Amino acid sequence: MKMLVVFEKHPRIRHIGHLDLMRAMQRALRRSGLPVKFSQGFNPHLLITFAAPLSVGMPGKHEIMEIPLAAEVSESEFLTKLNAALPPELNCLSARGVEDKHPASMASLYAAEYEIKIAPEGAALCDAVASFMAQETIMALRKTKSGEKLIDIKPLIYKLEVTSPATLRCTLALSEAATCKCDLLLDALCAHAGIEDRPHTLSIRLQMYGKDFIPLELL
Amino acid sequence: MKEFSESKLEKILDTALKPARYTGGEMNAVIKPFDSADVTFAFCFPDAYEVGMSHLGIKILYHIINKQPWALCERVYTPWPDMADALRRENLPLFSIESRTPVRRFDILGFTLQYEMCYTNILEVLDLSDIPLRSCDRTEEDPIIMAGGPCAYNPEPLAPFIDVFQIGDGEEMMLEAIECVRKCKAEKASRLETLRALAKIEGIYVPAFYEATYNEDGTLKAFTPIDNAASPIVRKRIVRDLDKADYPDSFIVPYTEAIQDRSVLEIMRGCTKGCRFCQAGMLYRPVRERSLETLLKQADNLVNSTGYEEISLSSLSSGDYSHLSELCCALTERYADKKVSLSLPSMRLDSVVKQSLEEMQKVRKAGLTLAPEAGTQRLRDVINKGVTEEDLVRAVTDAFQSGWSTVKLYFMIGLPTETDADLEGIGHVAKQVMNCYFTVPKSQRARGLRVTASASTFVPKAFTPFQWQGQDPLDTIREKQHKLKDILYAVKGVNFNWHDPELSMLEACFARGDRRLADVLLAAWKNGCRMDGWSEFTNFEGWTKAFEDCGVDPAFYANRERGENELLPWDFIDAGVTRAFLWREWQRAQKAEVTPDCRKGCQGCGLQRFEGVCRK
Ligand code: SF4
Numbered sequence: 085m086k087m088l089v090v091f092e093k094h095p096r097i098r099h100i101g102h103l104d105l106m107r108a109m110q111r112a113l114r115r116s117g118l119p120v121k122f123s124q125g126f127n128p129h130l131l132i133t134f135a136a137p138l139s140v141g142m143p144g145k146h147e148i149m150e151i152p153l154a155a156e157v158s159e160s161e162f163l164t165k166l167n168a169a170l171p172p173e174l175n176c177l178s179a180r181g182v183e184d185k186h187p188a189s190m191a192s193l194y195a196a197e198y199e200i201k202i203a204p205e206g207a208a209l210c211d212a213v214a215s216f217m218a219q220e221t222i223m224a225l226r227k228t229k230s231g232e233k234l235i236d237i238k239p240l241i242y243k244l245e246v247t248s249p250a251t252l253r254c255t256l257a258l259s260e261a262a263t264c265k266c267d268l269l270l271d272a273l274c275a276h277a278g279i280e281d282r283p284h285t286l287s288i289r290l291q292m293y294g295k296d297f298i299p300l301e302l303l
Numbered sequence: 304m305k306e307f308s309e310s311k312l313e314k315i316l317d318t319a320l321k322p323a324r325y326t327g328g329e330m331n332a333v334i335k336p337f338d339s340a341d342v343t344f345a346f347c348f349p350d351a352y353e354v355g356m357s358h359l360g361i362k363i364l365y366h367i368i369n370k371q372p373w374a375l376c377e378r379v380y381t382p383w384p385d386m387a388d389a390l391r392r393e394n395l396p397l398f399s400i401e402s403r404t405p406v407r408r409f410d411i412l413g414f415t416l417q418y419e420m421c422y423t424n425i426l427e428v429l430d431l432s433d434i435p436l437r438s439c440d441r442t443e444e445d446p447i448i449m450a451g452g453p454c455a456y457n458p459e460p461l462a463p464f465i466d467v468f469q470i471g472d473g474e475e476m477m478l479e480a481i482e483c484v485r486k487c488k489a490e491k492a493s494r495l496e497t498l499r500a501l502a503k504i505e506g507i508y509v510p511a512f513y514e515a516t517y518n519e520d521g522t523l524k525a526f527t528p529i530d531n532a533a534s535p536i537v538r539k540r541i542v543r544d545l546d547k548a549d550y551p552d553s554f555i556v557p558y559t560e561a562i563q564d565r566s567v568l569e570i571m572r573g574c575t576k577g578c579r580f581c582q583a584g585m586l587y588r589p590v591r592e593r594s595l596e597t598l599l600k601q602a603d604n605l606v607n608s609t610g611y612e613e614i615s616l617s618s619l620s621s622g623d624y625s626h627l628s629e630l631c632c633a634l635t636e637r638y639a640d641k642k643v644s645l646s647l648p649s650m651r652l653d654s655v656v657k658q659s660l661e662e663m664q665k666v667r668k669a670g671l672t673l674a675p676e677a678g679t680q681r682l683r684d685v686i687n688k689g690v691t692e693e694d695l696v697r698a699v700t701d702a703f704q705s706g707w708s709t710v711k712l713y714f715m716i717g718l719p720t721e722t723d724a725d726l727e728g729i730g731h732v733a734k735q736v737m738n739c740y741f742t743v744p745k746s747q748r749a750r751g752l753r754v755t756a757s758a759s760t761f762v763p764k765a766f767t768p769f770q771w772q773g774q775d776p777l778d779t780i781r782e783k784q785h786k787l788k789d790i791l792y793a794v795k796g797v798n799f800n801w802h803d804p805e806l807s808m809l810e811a812c813f814a815r816g817d818r819r820l821a822d823v824l825l826a827a828w829k830n831g832c833r834m835d836g837w838s839e840f841t842n843f844e845g846w847t848k849a850f851e852d853c854g855v856d857p858a859f860y861a862n863r864e865r866g867e868n869e870l871l872p873w874d875f876i877d878a879g880v881t882r883a884f885l886w887r888e889w890q891r892a893q894k895a896e897v898t899p900d901c902r903k904g905c906q907g908c909g910l911q912r913f914e915g916v917c918r919k
Contacts, residue, residue, distance in 0.1 A: 096326060096327070097323075097327075097328040097558065100558045100559070101323075104560075111330070114641065115330075115607065115609070122642055171328055284317065
């Protein structure tokens with residue numbers, strides 16, 4: 085069996101990179117004494133997959149990982165033991181046991197919801213949201229390894245709203261086929277609002293969704 | 304006064320290099336309410352987080368302090384220069400990792416001194432914390448600045464900056480020190496009264512209570528206590544029974560990879576080989592072993608609490624541990640299921656036993672590290688490195704037969720009495736190692752032979768038989784490096800590494816410096832020197848200018864040979880080994896006379912004077 089685990093990456097440790105987070109989880113599993121599965125080979129390691137890596141600097145409220153197990157364990161026992169082996173900054177919220185052949189969450193991923201807190205000096209950004217979203221197309225410059233590319237991100241923004249004076253909430257495409265990152269959205273929004281120096285922001289990933297915006301862990 | 308601001312910090316973290324160095328939240332970090340502790344201790348390793356997190360001594364003391372319900376210990380490291388500059392720009396004070404409390408609010412700020420080239424980082428940390436750099440300028444509001452570790456055995460270059468030095472093993476002394484501060488705090492004692500109370504603890508040295516005077520030639524004339532609380536001789540502390548000494552049952556597990564990111568078992572402390580260049584070998588005497596039983600228990604604790612994939616054994620000479628094979632077997636067997644591997648670092652080549660090599664190989668094949676230190680038998684006799692060429696040949700042949708193919712060889716240049724023949728000898732040793740590989744049949748040996756020879760510059764250290772010897776001047780070192788490069792170039796297939804001799808020269812100054820070097824240190828830091836141990840921040844001009852501006856000649860400290868009767872700045876410390884023993888060893892060295900390992904018979908080094916610590 086494997087466990088679909090929902091966990092939180094606390095803002096305090098938001099700068100931990102993906103590989104470091106993976107190693108931290110592997111070590112936590114070792115500490116937990118749970119019957120986890122090791123890879124074969126000379127350097128055996130624990131097999132964990134994450135639905136989607138978090139960008140460095142971003143906390144996550146509702147992150148998802150899959151952990152294959154070598155023996156049956158109840159969901160509640162799994163949760164208790166793993167949480168006992170984790171620091172408070174990494175906290176598991178739920179665990180769901182599924183069959184090994186259950187489709188990988190990574191493949192079902194469709195979108196993610198974020199909250200973006202903007203530093204007080206950048207509050208003007210919020211005023212530009214309505215006209216920004218009223219545009220037919222939203223062209224943004226995406227930097228890739230091979231260079232820069234101008235793309236239309238409008239179809240990748242499923243929702244963008246102002247929730248409090250300096251806070252945005254948005255749902256953006258996040259799938260194997262198409263992705264729009266918060267940074268790209270913010271760059272485009274700044275350009276639209278005519279703000280040259282991007283204000284300091286703190287983005288948090290709140291939730292991940294599959295098709296039809298069903299929470300990913302329920303799929 | 305600078306004020307801490309969470310939002311300003313979060314902002315600068317977003318642009319910092321490796322922000323995880325400053326954010327904590329690691330497994331097993333101890334979180335206690337700051338304001339309810341009687342004594343608060345900020346423990347600083349004066350270097351980058353990933354270096355400091357690798358250090359065993361801090362882990363032990365962090366555990367011991369936090370074990371007391373009334374005390375709290377949190378960590379501090381030297382911010383990388385980009386972060387230090389950002390803190391200054393934003394006017395933020397340096398803060399502790401665990402609770403983000405400004406360092407200045409702690410009762411005590413303690414530094415561990417592992418190498419001289421971190422001294423500018425101490426000033427950097429004090430400055431970033433808004434603490435006056437000099438003891439004499441500190442007020443009742445400022446923390447008490449403590450320091451310990453191997454470099455505390457010659458504390459003098461730091462004397463004006465540190466309030467209290469701890470000399471020797473810290474486990475018991477640290478507890479006595481924080482208990483003393485707790486008591487003084489409860490009694491509302493003044494800073495001066497607290498320092499006096501601390502000075503009465505064995506092993507503690509309060510530099511402000513002593514005065515140094517100098518002869519006309521610049522040498523030390525007298526070093527005398529000027530306060531009744533200070534004793535003329537400060538005797539190092541020794542933990543007698545390591546089985547009874549506290550050892551952490553968990554290590555903090557960093558998120559970002561530390562240099563040493565594994566469970567560590569300290570199997571023994573001290574060394575009896577008597578290598579004459581080795582300061583640790585003299586300072587950590589006598590040898591004390593941990594029992595197999597204690598070690599297995601500690602290993603269980605660490606494996607279960609850290610989830611580390613690897614255990615390593617730590618000591619100056621692991622090959623000499625009485626139960627090494629048993630320990631290796633037991634550990635390998637015990638954790639096979641958990642896929643925890645075992646690695647033995649720095650093996651002394653004369654004690655590499657084939658059996659334990661094979662035992663280890665089952666789990667992990669790290670590179671083999673050997674330290675012949677010198678290229679000829681004559682010079683190895685001078686430094687009392689009890690290793691022969693046959694030992695070396697046997698060790699590497701065994702290793703190659705057991706599947707090793709990477710060998711690192713460590714040498715020193717500039718050792719006392721060294722000649723060109725000794726440099727040639729290094730080439731000869733490297734060649735021998737290569738030959739050993741090719742004599743092992745192809746079917747038996749692993750592919751991809753890699754031999755690396757590293758040559759560091761010899762630095763004479765306090766409390767070694769070479770404490771009287773001058774270091775080779777820079778030009779001589781450079782010349783020798785070039786010769787050696789040519790010699791090793793001729794041995795095809797050997798990689799050669801060497802270090803900037805400038806850094807070794809600075810190290811030599813501070814390793815045997817006196818109080819007058821403190822001004823140079825301060826000037827160098829003001830010239831922008833910091834993180835001196837990192838090649839990307841090398842700033843030798845800053846140092847040269849500092850020496851010039853202070854009118855101090857580095858050669859006086861680094862290159863000058865000291866006489867038999869010269870009073871040395873560290874003579875007031877009783878480090879266990881006596882000056883008479885060291886002098887005797889220095890004389891024997893110059894005649895290339897070896898002194899056997901004292902396991903085979905006491906050499907009267909001085910430790911026998913300490914009641915019941917040495918088997919003698
Ligand atoms: S007192 Fe004797 S046995 Fe003990 S460390 Fe010194 S030389 Fe060795």
